Amino acid sequence: MRLLKIVWALCPIGHAVTDGQQRLHPHRVSSYEEDAREAYISASGQPVMRREAKQEDEDRQDDQMPIEPHRQQQVVTQLAPKALVATGEPLPVKVDGCQDAATAHVIEGSYMPAGTSGDKPSYKKDGSGTGDDEVWLYHYADLDAGSVGWWIGSNPSGRVHIYAFNPSEADLPPSNGWKAPWWGDVDASLQIETLEQDLVTQLPEVAKEDEPFTATSPPVDEPFAATTTEGPNDSDKGPGNEAPAVSNISKDMEPSEMQHLLKEEGEMITAAVAKLSSGKKLADMVFGTDTAAIPDEPPSDEMLEKLSQDPAMAKKALNRTVAWYRDDPG
Incomplete structure (x- = not known):
């Protein structure tokens, strides 16, 4: 029994003090080591790990579980915002509302x-x-650097310029909680x-539907269609089949010349429509519709x-009237 007590006294335990220094459990780190694990940012803006701390961390990698500093976990918990919802393939995103003019x-x-x-997906600004x-x-996932999170910078390696930072470890870029510039306060906007x-997804389909629009005229009653389809109209024009010009009026004419031609054309119209049996047929041909409201009587002087x-209107009326009278003089 006495021998066991002697052996027990000689064996160091996890919390004992040896040579004036405290011995810790292998899965714990000292305050000095914890400080050494924290990263700093270089003058060029790159998250950098202290070289000696990185080497020590590599030496401990085989026999020690990586422990995240408690203080850093608190910061991540407080600032990590709600991330975008994953929906399969990553979709384009939009960055907006930055209050710092230079960064924006x-x-x-x-x-x-x-x-x-x-x-995690990376995105390049369009x-x-x-x-x-x-x-x-992009997301920076180097645990040694102590700067895990989402960054906006000049390239995914973060070696040239850095503009904004978010400590979130979500699978997609967080929608808010960003520091812009990266060393400043959180920009809530x-x-x-x-x-x-x-x-x-629908923009290409809209482009396919953008085809020339072809207007069609409304259907007409059979009697009117039989009356007008045999003569020339505005849509039956082709090479060598153009309708002869009826009106010689030009905007460059003198007022007296225009008045004289108008009078002559009016007389031509009067002579042509006088051969018709009713004003209804004239209205049907001029306006392209069945005007049942017009009485069966010759056109009025008005x-x-x-x-x-x-x-x-005179040119259109005369074209239709002459064509109809030529083909059906009875």
Whole structure:
């Protein structure tokens, strides 16, 4: 029994003090080691791990579970916002609402999916340049650096320029909780949202439906169709089959010349429509519809006067009237 007590006294335990220094459990780290594990940011804006801490971490990798510092876990818990909902293939996203003018000028816009960083999608800003001018939205997953989260920078490696940061470890970019610039406070106005799926998938279909529109005239009664289809009309024009010009009126004429021609055309119209049996047939041919409200009587002087004052209507009426009278003089 005494021998067991002696052996027990000589064996160091996990919380004993040896040589003036506290011995810790192998799965625990000292405050000095914890400070060494924290990352710092270089002057170029790249998250960098202290070299000596990184080496120590690699030496312990085989026999020690990686422990996330408690203080860093608290920061992630407080700032991690609600992430976008995964819906299969990643969709384009839009960055908007940044309050810092210089940062907003660079990061705001639409981002298209472009590969992955680790197991999370990366996005490249639509319209951004190449090299240093590229703008990417990506997830930084190097646990050694202590800067795990979503970043907006000039390229996924983060070696040139960094503009915004979010400590979220979600599978998709968080919609809010971003620091812009990355070293500043959280910008509550900065939002990242998925572009509407309908807008992305339906635009090509809309383009396919954009075809020339062909207008069709309404159907007409059979008696009127039989009366007008045999003569020339506005749609029966082809090479060598153009209707002869009836009106010689031009806007370049002198007022006296125009008045004289109008009078002559009015007389021609009067002579032509006088051969018709009713004003209804004239109205049918001029207006292209069945005007049952017009009585079966010759056109009135008022109607003829109106036609003589309207060169365009007079030309149309005379064309139809002469064509109809030529083919059906009875």
